Amino acid sequence: MKKKRVSLKDIADKVGVSTALVSYVLNGQEKEKRVGAEVVIRIRKALEEMNYKPNFIARSLRYGTTKTIGLIVTDIANPFFSSMARHIEDEAYKSGYTVIIGSSDENCDKSDLLVETLLNRQVDGFIIVPAEGCEDCLSHLIEDKMPVVMVDRYVPGLVSNHVVLDNYTASYNATLHLLNKGYKNIGLVAYKSNLIHMRERVRGYEEAMMFKGLEKQTWIKYIRYNKLKTDMNKAIEVIGSKEGNNIDAVIFTTNTLSLAGLYEIHGLGIKVPEELAIIGFDGNEAFDFFYSPLTYVKQPVDEMGKEAVRILLDQMNGSKKISHVNLTSQLVIRDSC
Amino acid sequence: MKKKRVSLKDIADKVGVSTALVSYVLNGQEKEKRVGAEVVIRIRKALEEMNYKPNFIARSLRYGTTKTIGLIVTDIANPFFSSMARHIEDEAYKSGYTVIIGSSDENCDKSDLLVETLLNRQVDGFIIVPAEGCEDCLSHLIEDKMPVVMVDRYVPGLVSNHVVLDNYTASYNATLHLLNKGYKNIGLVAYKSNLIHMRERVRGYEEAMMFKGLEKQTWIKYIRYNKLKTDMNKAIEVIGSKEGNNIDAVIFTTNTLSLAGLYEIHGLGIKVPEELAIIGFDGNEAFDFFYSPLTYVKQPVDEMGKEAVRILLDQMNGSKKISHVNLTSQLVIRDSC
DNA sequence: TTTGCGCATTAAAACGATTAAGCATATATT
DNA sequence: AATATATGCTTAATCGTTTTAATGCGCAAA
Numbered sequence: 001m002k003k004k005r006v007s008l009k010d011i012a013d014k015v016g017v018s019t020a021l022v023s024y025v026l027n028g029q030e031k032e033k034r035v036g037a038e039v040v041i042r043i044r045k046a047l048e049e050m051n052y053k054p055n056f057i058a059r060s061l062r063y064g065t066t067k068t069i070g071l072i073v074t075d076i077a078n079p080f081f082s083s084m085a086r087h088i089e090d091e092a093y094k095s096g097y098t099v100i101i102g103s104s105d106e107n108c109d110k111s112d113l114l115v116e117t118l119l120n121r122q123v124d125g126f127i128i129v130p131a132e133g134c135e136d137c138l139s140h141l142i143e144d145k146m147p148v149v150m151v152d153r154y155v156p157g158l159v160s161n162h163v164v165l166d167n168y169t170a171s172y173n174a175t176l177h178l179l180n181k182g183y184k185n186i187g188l189v190a191y192k193s194n195l196i197h198m199r200e201r202v203r204g205y206e207e208a209m210m211f212k213g214l215e216k217q218t219w220i221k222y223i224r225y226n227k228l229k230t231d232m233n234k235a236i237e238v239i240g241s242k243e244g245n246n247i248d249a250v251i252f253t254t255n256t257l258s259l260a261g262l263y264e265i266h267g268l269g270i271k272v273p274e275e276l277a278i279i280g281f282d283g284n285e286a287f288d289f290f291y292s293p294l295t296y297v298k299q300p301v302d303e304m305g306k307e308a309v310r311i312l313l314d315q316m317n318g319s320k321k322i323s324h325v326n327l328t329s330q331l332v333i334r335d336s337c
Numbered sequence: 338m339k340k341k342r343v344s345l346k347d348i349a350d351k352v353g354v355s356t357a358l359v360s361y362v363l364n365g366q367e368k369e370k371r372v373g374a375e376v377v378i379r380i381r382k383a384l385e386e387m388n389y390k391p392n393f394i395a396r397s398l399r400y401g402t403t404k405t406i407g408l409i410v411t412d413i414a415n416p417f418f419s420s421m422a423r424h425i426e427d428e429a430y431k432s433g434y435t436v437i438i439g440s441s442d443e444n445c446d447k448s449d450l451l452v453e454t455l456l457n458r459q460v461d462g463f464i465i466v467p468a469e470g471c472e473d474c475l476s477h478l479i480e481d482k483m484p485v486v487m488v489d490r491y492v493p494g495l496v497s498n499h500v501v502l503d504n505y506t507a508s509y510n511a512t513l514h515l516l517n518k519g520y521k522n523i524g525l526v527a528y529k530s531n532l533i534h535m536r537e538r539v540r541g542y543e544e545a546m547m548f549k550g551l552e553k554q555t556w557i558k559y560i561r562y563n564k565l566k567t568d569m570n571k572a573i574e575v576i577g578s579k580e581g582n583n584i585d586a587v588i589f590t591t592n593t594l595s596l597a598g599l600y601e602i603h604g605l606g607i608k609v610p611e612e613l614a615i616i617g618f619d620g621n622e623a624f625d626f627f628y629s630p631l632t633y634v635k636q637p638v639d640e641m642g643k644e645a646v647r648i649l650l651d652q653m654n655g656s657k658k659i660s661h662v663n664l665t666s667q668l669v670i671r672d673s674c
Numbered sequence: 675t676t677t678g679c680g681c682a683t684t685a686a687a688a689c690g691a692t693t694a695a696g697c698a699t700a701t702a703t704t
Numbered sequence: 705a706a707t708a709t710a711t712g713c714t715t716a717a718t719c720g721t722t723t724t725a726a727t728g729c730g731c732a733a734a
Contacts, residue, residue: 007720018684023722033723036682056458057403058720060394061689075423082419086412086440093439098458100435103423121393121435259622285596344690355714360692370693373712395690398719 006050014046015039022047026054060122069312070118070126071101072111080255080282080301081129084151087305088127095313097124106193106225108133115141125312130155132195147315149308153197154324161315163308163325167197170297170329171204174251174279177295178337179212183249183277185219189235189261190253192222201253201281219247228260236264239276249277249337255284258294262287277337293334300327343387351383352376359384363391397459406649407455408438409448409465417592417619417638418466421488424642425464432650434461443530443562445470452478462649467492469532484652486645490534491661498652500645500662504534507634507666508541511588511616514632515674516549520586520614522556526572526598527590529559538590538618556582565597573601576613586614586674592621595631599624614674630671637664 008026012019017039024033025043035043046052060066069092073081089099100118104111111131118126125147130138135155141148142160154162178186188205190198202220209218221235239247252258258280270276272292280287280296287294304327311323345363349356354376361370362380372380383389397403406429410418426436437455441448448468455463462484467475472492478485479497491499515523525542527535539557546555558572576584589595595617607613609629617624617633624631641664648660 008722009720019721020684020723021682027722034681034683039682053453053457055398055720057394057397058689059722061392061398061691061719062721062723064689066394076413076426077416077420077423079414079416079419082416082422083414085419085438086414089413089438089440093454098437098454100437101422101426102430103426116390117430117435120390345692346690356691357693357714358712364692366693371711371713376712392690395719396692398689398721399691399693401719 005055006052007055008052011043011046011050011052014050015042017043026052064122065124065316066122067097068121068123069097069099069309070115070121070123070128071099072104072114072118072126072128073101074106074129074131075103076101077103078256079284080299084301084305087302088309091306091309095309097309097313104129104131106131108137112137119146125149125316127151127308127312129153130195132193147312149312149315149323151304151308153195156196159322161311161323163304163311163323163327164197165299165304165329166326167200168204168207170281170331171201171251171253172208173204173331174297175205175208176211177331177333178249178251178277178279179208179214181277181337183337184214185217185245185247185249186214187219187221187239187247187250188253189221189223189232189250189257191257192224198253205251217245219245223257223260228256232257232260233264236261236268236270240268240270247276249273249279252278252280255280255282258282258287258296259284262294273335273337279331279337283332292336295334295337296332298330298332300329303327342392343389344392345389348380348383348387348389351387352379354380363389401459402461402653403459404434405458405460406434406436406646407452407458407460407463407465408436409441409451409455409463410438411443411466411468412440413438414440415593416621417636421638421642424639425646428643428646432646434646434650441466441468443468445474449474456483462486462653464488464645464649466490467532469530484649486649486652486660488641488645490532493533496659498648498660500641500648500660500664501534502636502641502666503663504537505541505544507618507668508538508588508590509545510541510668511634512542512545513548514668514670515586515588515614515616516545516551518614518674520674521551522554522582522584522586523551524556524558524576524584524587525590526558526560526569526587526594528594529561535590542588554582556584560594560597565593569594569597570601573598573605573607577605577607584613586610586616589615589617592617592619595619595624595633596621599631610672610674616668616674620669629673632671632674633669635667635669637666640664 008019008022011022021035021039022043024030024035025040030040071085071088076082076085085101092099100123102114104114108131111134115137127149129152130150138155139158148160150160150162152164154164175186190202206218209215223231252261272278278294280294283296283298307325345356345359348359358372358376359380361367361372362377367377408422408425413419413422422438429436437460439451441451445468448471452474464486466489467487475492476495485497487497487499489501491501512523527539543555546552560568576587589598609615615631617631620633620635644662
């Protein structure tokens, strides 16, 4: 079967000393532990020759930490999350941490199961994109003093760390941009969800409309996460029809909504921006190929990932400080509005 | 600090028995090991009450297996690999396996480092998208009897498992499709790479051209992976100019190449398909928004991921069979050619 | 000669789980 | 009555590493 890896014991036997000495040398403690100079050399040589590599599992058991971070996103296949994951991995690797990823599909049960699985695997901390209804599971985690950083959204009332976009301002500014361009009947397409990031994006829109005295003109369509296509189809059809209240601009509050929305708009042959102006959240390089490249709210996904890791590392090192990071977005203006 | 998790010992103490009995009950061996009926009940109750969860690390150390798969892709932020990763994770989780992902950026040193890291973490097997120059590192792995499945591409001459697309046929058929549509000056844009998947895609194109007696018309542009933008810019400028040999169709051999290529085509205002027909590899939903939705070679990424996991599990269960899976692609015909 | 100290090293416990082997005690078989 | 068998449980080793406590030895001071 598999060739056995060399263990500390193998080295110790070869050199003719106990494992303790080898361990000391390995961890650079040969000075404090007063290992004989000549023995140090022989041990070093043996380690080299036998190509010794420490067994992380044994170390983990001994130390009670695994140098592993659990990352739970809604879907790793979603470009927004996969690029965030990439940044998280890079940052974590720098500090010797490894990342285990799971996808919850916005499903609380799946998320809880993932947390459970990762806990059993003794991860040292979590970076979580919380799904709806996960409050309990998360609060238990935090009560048990497990380091947790929430990203993209957070659970209001839960005293814990998070790194999110300033969604309110992002949405407010996007709406304002449309208003300043002269659009009045601005609609918003959001996921049907109580999650804070959605609510904030809705609120930013509403308050911008209110600010201009257009609260009567607000038009919000809520899409069910698992009925994306059908719900979006209906939504866009309404916009294209007479009942659409002459909607002349629409904001999509996530990249998946933008994608699904553009499909329908494309399908109905609605002209952008002449008949309908558009702003999306989270760019997608390919949206530039839409006949009218998309104006979108650009999230600093790299910072979000890296900052989350930094805070998590800090927590794992014993910091008791609670961090709430609100990142600012950038409105990338293209042709669609 | 962190609330300590309950261990077998805690349960044993509470019930007043040895850890052995608890372990037997836990693993459903109460019959074979003749645990007293009444004791079984008390242990079950204690396990429930104290909410016992086994420590995976301890188990791993004992068993010498971690129920963990190492996945090395070129870049998890690339939608092709992130969706493959998603399928791999889902399939692995079904069998109680967890996945650790790393991105090599097509860089052999990074890839080797990842392999090393994951080996130290005692993963039970690898699913690898091999980078160029990784032959040695991989062959060592395989010599050491570490279960490995290569995906997307493989290392010729290395006796090991792989799950790849039938790239030759895919490319041949794509070229044939263009030829049958009357295009004669067909170009191909590939990465400058000796990796087999690239070579096969090139070969499929060349042989299809040869088959129609157009070997003189072949036009291949090799793009450097880390000079994507500049090299692509030059390539497309050539196509748009007089020196372009009147190229009337082009095949992009990966999704990143398609994306970069479309940017340039878009920028130069080249009309598709009137002035230039296009076929890409790996769709991207958003390519549908190109003013001329992209005809592309659709890879069965779900099958590729799932099949890789199945083969790997098989290997990890001791199978000595070497599997070479060649998946068939589908040419999704849209407007771009 | 005894005590104390510095030095180099080892033995052993610990982390949490699994499991082969062993030990009583009770019951059944000759 | 002596032996065999069944039953129910414990002990201890094991996986690979870290780390505390202990040990042996030589040498100097009392």
